[in-house]
Amino acid sequence: MTDQAYNFAYLDEQTKRMIRRAILKGLAIPGYQVPFASREMPMPYGWGTGGVQVSAAVLTPDDTFKVIDQGADDTTNAVSIRSFFERTAGVETTTKTSEASVIQTRHRIPEEPLTEEQILVYQVPIPEPLRFLEPRESETRKMHSLEEYGLVHVKLYEDISRHGHIATSYAYPVKVEARYVMDPSPIPKFDNPKLGDMAAIQLFGAGREQRIYALPPYTQVVSLDFEDHPFEASKADHPCGLCNATESYLDEVIIDDQGGRMFVCSDTDYCAARQAAGHKGKDAA
Amino acid sequence: MRPLLSVQGVTKHYGAHIGCADVSFDLYPGEVMGIVGESGSGKSTLLNCMAGHLAPDAGQVVFDTRAEGPKHTVTMSEPERRMLSRTDWAFVHQHARDGLRMGVSAGGNVGERLMAVGARHYGNIRDKATDWLERVEIDAARVDDRPTTFSGGMQQRLQIARNLVTGPRLVFMDEPTGGLDVSVQARLLDLLRGLVRDMGLSAIIVTHDLAVVRLLADRLMVMKSGRVVEAGLTDQVLDDPQHAYSQLLVSSVLQV
Amino acid sequence: MIELNDVSKTFTLHNQGSTVIEVISGVSFSVAPGECVALTGASGAGKSTLMRMIYGNYLTQSGSIRIGDVDIVQSEPREVIALRREVLGYVSQFLRVVPRVPTLDVVADPLRALDVSAQEAQARAQSLLTLLNIPERLWSLSPTTFSGGEQQRVNIARGFAHEYPAMLLDEPTASLDATNREVVLSLIEESKARGAAIIGIFHDEGARDRVCDHEIDVSAFTPGMAA
Numbered sequence: 001m002t003d004q005a006y007n008f009a010y011l012d013e014q015t016k017r018m019i020r021r022a023i024l025k026g027l028a029i030p031g032y033q034v035p036f037a038s039r040e041m042p043m044p045y046g047w048g049t050g051g052v053q054v055s056a057a058v059l060t061p062d063d064t065f066k067v068i069d070q071g072a073d074d075t076t077n078a079v080s081i082r083s084f085f086e087r088t089a090g091v092e093t094t095t096k097t098s099e100a101s102v103i104q105t106r107h108r109i110p111e112e113p114l115t116e117e118q119i120l121v122y123q124v125p126i127p128e129p130l131r132f133l134e135p136r137e138s139e140t141r142k143m144h145s146l147e148e149y150g151l152v153h154v155k156l157y158e159d160i161s162r163h164g165h166i167a168t169s170y171a172y173p174v175k176v177e178a179r180y181v182m183d184p185s186p187i188p189k190f191d192n193p194k195l196g197d198m199a200a201i202q203l204f205g206a207g208r209e210q211r212i213y214a215l216p217p218y219t220q221v222v223s224l225d226f227e228d229h230p231f232e233a234s235k236a237d238h239p240c241g242l243c244n245a246t247e248s249y250l251d252e253v254i255i256d257d258q259g260g261r262m263f264v265c266s267d268t269d270y271c272a273a274r275q276a277a278g279h280k281g282k283d284a285a
Numbered sequence: 286m287r288p289l290l291s292v293q294g295v296t297k298h299y300g301a302h303i304g305c306a307d308v309s310f311d312l313y314p315g316e317v318m319g320i321v322g323e324s325g326s327g328k329s330t331l332l333n334c335m336a337g338h339l340a341p342d343a344g345q346v347v348f349d350t351r352a353e354g355p356k357h358t359v360t361m362s363e364p365e366r367r368m369l370s371r372t373d374w375a376f377v378h379q380h381a382r383d384g385l386r387m388g389v390s391a392g393g394n395v396g397e398r399l400m401a402v403g404a405r406h407y408g409n410i411r412d413k414a415t416d417w418l419e420r421v422e423i424d425a426a427r428v429d430d431r432p433t434t435f436s437g438g439m440q441q442r443l444q445i446a447r448n449l450v451t452g453p454r455l456v457f458m459d460e461p462t463g464g465l466d467v468s469v470q471a472r473l474l475d476l477l478r479g480l481v482r483d484m485g486l487s488a489i490i491v492t493h494d495l496a497v498v499r500l501l502a503d504r505l506m507v508m509k510s511g512r513v514v515e516a517g518l519t520d521q522v523l524d525d526p527q528h529a530y531s532q533l534l535v536s537s538v539l540q541v
Numbered sequence: 542m543i544e545l546n547d548v549s550k551t552f553t554l555h556n557q558g559s560t561v562i563e564v565i566s567g568v569s570f571s572v573a574p575g576e577c578v579a580l581t582g583a584s585g586a587g588k589s590t591l592m593r594m595i596y597g598n599y600l601t602q603s604g605s606i607r608i609g610d611v612d613i614v615q616s617e618p619r620e621v622i623a624l625r626r627e628v629l630g631y632v633s634q635f636l637r638v639v640p641r642v643p644t645l646d647v648v649a650d651p652l653r654a655l656d657v658s659a660q661e662a663q664a665r666a667q668s669l670l671t672l673l674n675i676p677e678r679l680w681s682l683s684p685t686t687f688s689g690g691e692q693q694r695v696n697i698a699r700g701f702a703h704e705y706p707a708m709l710l711d712e713p714t715a716s717l718d719a720t721n722r723e724v725v726l727s728l729i730e731e732s733k734a735r736g737a738a739i740i741g742i743f744h745d746e747g748a749r750d751r752v753c754d755h756e757i758d759v760s761a762f763t764p765g766m767a768a
Contacts, residue, residue: 133386133388133389142363146363146364146367148367148401150371150397150398150400150401150402151397151400151401153400153405154386154389154393154396154397154400157392157393157396157400157407157410157411158389158390158393160407161390161392161393161411161428161429162390162429226405226406226407227405227406227407228406228407228408229407313619316618316619316622471639471640471641472641474639475639475640475641475642478639482653482654499637500639503618503619503622504618504619517600517618518597518598518618518621518622519618520598521597521598521599521600524593524598524599525552525593525598525599525600527553527600528555529555529556532554532555532556533555533556536556
């Protein structure tokens, strides 16, 4: 029974306390990237080591845990992280958004509005929104501390000059409480409006880059834009092929080699719940 | 009239080695001052001390800010100094790639300072960038091209546009024509001269090219081993140098 | 308007055994508005040197050189520059310009520096260039490619663009043909008539006799030459 040989939720208590301190600091300074001593986890970088450490630090034995990867509960990444905490923490797991108290996510925010009883943990690959134009960490830190954010708009300017519109469609930069510019992790910009004024706590963990940042409940989050090119939360202009939802974010699925394709909700729990309630799309069996 | 920049006793050591020692002068609005001297004479060290890139060991630099009048730039807070360097100051590097973002289009390069001071209207930023490209004689059709596709002279002119777009009052130039073809240099000098006059700029130009200072600078400082050995009206220092080193410097230039 | 008082100059050649050469000593004279004074003396007597000292191009060791209210010997560079911009004109023997600047702009430049509108400055430049017989097809070209005589005329046009209250003319009629010489002499006469104080060096005796009111023999102040 090797599982019993591990401390609750894999990490030792000292590490969890260290991570909790980083989380508390992040919550106190919304959008600020707090450095933390990221641990080696039994999974490769890029598989959510940052999110897993944050989840481990906030989970309690009474929690119900849900993991989504691009909105889906049933992909390899989601399944393995879910089973990791089933084994190391023994917590309840679920695929239902409303039943979960802690939701770890890669690249999506669930469609169903979250509540004050919930915590959303994001997996973050590159936490620094200024990194694409300024490679020096010393310089980006200074830019954050001095609120020198002209560079973010240079990126958006380049987008418009090259594509005629802001082509950035995910990891779209936001400004938090009119202070820190933050990378919301690679969520589609469709999800950006949900970041602000959310009832749940949002925590962001970047394992490889060793950064934690956070949005406390009901934080003001504004997507950056130009006056003449305002921010737009875009999605594929179709209803879901399975549940006929028109308000959800859709994945495009290629279904044959004849160019056939369908659009389905990326949030599998949301889609399944709608189908169970009798909604039916044109591609539903 | 109040000096735009007042430098008093600026000294910078690198260990036991003197970078520059006890340099003092006042620069008035609209004046262009040249600093000449051989490599290692301390002219670039002095320039960097004045532009806030280096902290001098002693001495003070007082700049007459647009917003709040004369302020000590050495002791002011870093955010304040960085704000100055985006608004009232400009810095033209010898190598354009030190002063440009090579991965960003020409328009984005020029627009950056505007966005840094709060411009948020894409159309206006782009119009202004295009206007500035034309002012530095770069075809407006190149606005979306990256500087990597530009010639050395064009890159240098782009760097100048990028610096002047926010209407600075003081331009620091470090060998602005260094490494350019002679024909390209002449064009750049002519452009700089026109901009300096039309915008009423003050400028401090570090160079070892005496022809550059003769054409651009009203005043000249000759430096040797970190110290100013002679200063005065440019044509007077060049045509009637008083110090032994200035005489040597002037007489060493090949006549063409 | 121009007043020299006990002016002296030495050159010290630090790189040639610190040789000290006394060039000029004890010069005093003055030029009133509307007056033209010729500097004379043999070659090497220091005529050009004295003129350059008056312009502030050469450093004066002692004495005073007053142009209007300004003593150029004691002035800060910016004061000299302002003086040269507004009060003191100088037509040297050689044209020195930024390569590739069109002739028209070269001539209009002194007016542009005085914040005269581009249009007005260009109009003045055009009329001077026409007067001095520089063909219009050359106006858009840089004078660096011109012949010696053409360059000299461009230089004169530039020197007369602004109506300076004080002017220094170094061989203004040298290398000019009779027609253009006449134009230059009338320009000098017009300047005198409007009250300019002028100091000139003329090898051309006819020109000197026509425009100058009196002469100063510089050799009298040259150590080793007067003796």
